[in-house]
Amino acid sequence: xxxxxxxxxxxxxxxxxxxxxxxxxxxxxxxxxxxxxxxxxxxxxxxxxxxxxxxxxxxxxxxxxxxxxxxxxxxxxxxxxxxxxxxxxxxxxxxxxxxxxxx
Numbered sequence: 001x002x003x004x005x006x007x008x009x010x011x012x013x014x015x016x017x018x019x020x021x022x023x024x025x026x027x028x029x030x031x032x033x034x035x036x037x038x039x040x041x042x043x044x045x046x047x048x049x050x051x052x053x054x055x056x057x058x059x060x061x062x063x064x065x066x067x068x069x070x071x072x073x074x075x076x077x078x079x080x081x082x083x084x085x086x087x088x089x090x091x092x093x094x095x096x097x098x099x100x101x102x103x
Contacts, residue, residue, distance in 0.1 A: 035043075
C-alpha cells in the first residue's frame with residue numbers, strides 16, 4: 001500500500017483549523033455557566049425543604065377538612081333530631097285536636 005504524503009501544515013492552515021473548531025469546544029467561561037455538584041446539592045436540598053413544607057401544609061389542610069366534615073355530620077344530626085321532634089309534636093298536636101274536637 002502506498003501512502004500519500006501531504007505537505008506540512010502552515011500557520012495559516014493551523015489558524016483556519018483553530019477558527020473552525022473553536023466554536024465546537026467549551027471554553028472556561030462556557031463551563032462556568034454549568035451547575036457544579038455543590039449547586040445541584042443546594043437545589044436538591046431546597047426541593048426537599050419545599051417538599052416538606054408542602055406535606056406539612058397538606059396535613060394542615062386535611063386536618064381542617066376532617067374537622068369541617070365532623071362539624072357537618074354534627075350539624076346534619078342536629079337537623080335530623082329537630083325534624084324528628086317536629087314530626088312528634090305534629091303527631092301529638094293532631095291527637096290533642098282530635099280529643100278536644102270530640103269532647
